[in-house]
Amino acid sequence: MAKKSKDQKKTSRKSGKRIFVGLDKDGNPPDFPYVTTASSSIHNEGLFAAKKIPKDTYFIQYLGELVPKKESTLRGIDQYDVARESNEGSVYIFDLDGKRDLDGNFDWNIARLANHSCRPNCEAQDDDGEIWFVALRDIKKGEELTFNYGYALEHWEEHPCRCGTDNCIGYIVRKEDRKKLRKILKECTAKL
Numbered sequence: 001m002a003k004k005s006k007d008q009k010k011t012s013r014k015s016g017k018r019i020f021v022g023l024d025k026d027g028n029p030p031d032f033p034y035v036t037t038a039s040s041s042i043h044n045e046g047l048f049a050a051k052k053i054p055k056d057t058y059f060i061q062y063l064g065e066l067v068p069k070k071e072s073t074l075r076g077i078d079q080y081d082v083a084r085e086s087n088e089g090s091v092y093i094f095d096l097d098g099k100r101d102l103d104g105n106f107d108w109n110i111a112r113l114a115n116h117s118c119r120p121n122c123e124a125q126d127d128d129g130e131i132w133f134v135a136l137r138d139i140k141k142g143e144e145l146t147f148n149y150g151y152a153l154e155h156w157e158e159h160p161c162r163c164g165t166d167n168c169i170g171y172i173v174r175k176e177d178r179k180k181l182r183k184i185l186k187e188c189t190a191k192l
């Protein structure tokens with residue numbers, strides 16, 4: 001694995017009782033030179049390679065506020081309601097562990113714009129409590145940066161996938177559940 005550079009070392013900043021992950025001591029996000037944002041053919045806005053990204057590079061950290069599960073559930077509901085009413089935005093809560101989540105609903109967290117793909121070119125890795133996106137292969141300048149959202153099979157119908165890849169199964173589910181979903185879809189078709 002390519003290692004992170006020294007200026008990307010672990011940072012978290014307490015503001016009052018709030019804990020922001022990845023910001024520097026002045027509350028600013030780091031610069032992530034490998035990425036840029038643009039309109040996406042998958043959904044609304046997406047994250048794109050600003051230059052060639054070599055395989056195994058940790059190229060952007062998912063920044064945000066560390067929140068307990070209970071609080072993040074409430075925030076997730078609020079974000080969902082806002083997105084539904086305005087037809088803009090989305091839910092930007094990243095599942096960390098059994099106790100805490102990362103609320104990435106901040107303009108300075110551009111990693112929040114990464115869309116899902118059934119044939120992703122990146123994956124999200126937990127690196128000692130930090131979430132980093134890592135290139136799964138060499139990525140060309142201009143390619144959209146995608147990862148597998150890893151949604152459980154439950155409620156699959158609520159998450160149609162528009163990744164457009166040859167591997168697309170039509171819904172956003174984690175890798176382990178693709179086989180089961182294929183079976184369900186086959187049964188649904190047979191009933192028609």
Ligand SMILES: C[S@@+](CC[C@H](N)C(=O)[O-])C[C@H]1O[C@@H](n2cnc3c(N)ncnc32)[C@H](O)[C@@H]1O
Pocket residue numbers: 040042043044045046089090091092112113114115116117160161162163172
């Ligand atoms: C964290 S946001 C990703 C950024 C989003 N494109 C935006 O502009 O805010 C997650 C949302 O993006 C949409 N999305 C991401 N990947 C998708 C895909 N493969 N197919 C359809 N919608 C997708 C879904 O609405 C999902 O709830």
Ligand SMILES: [Zn+2]
Pocket residue numbers: 117118119161162163164165167168169170171
């Ligand atoms: Zn897909």
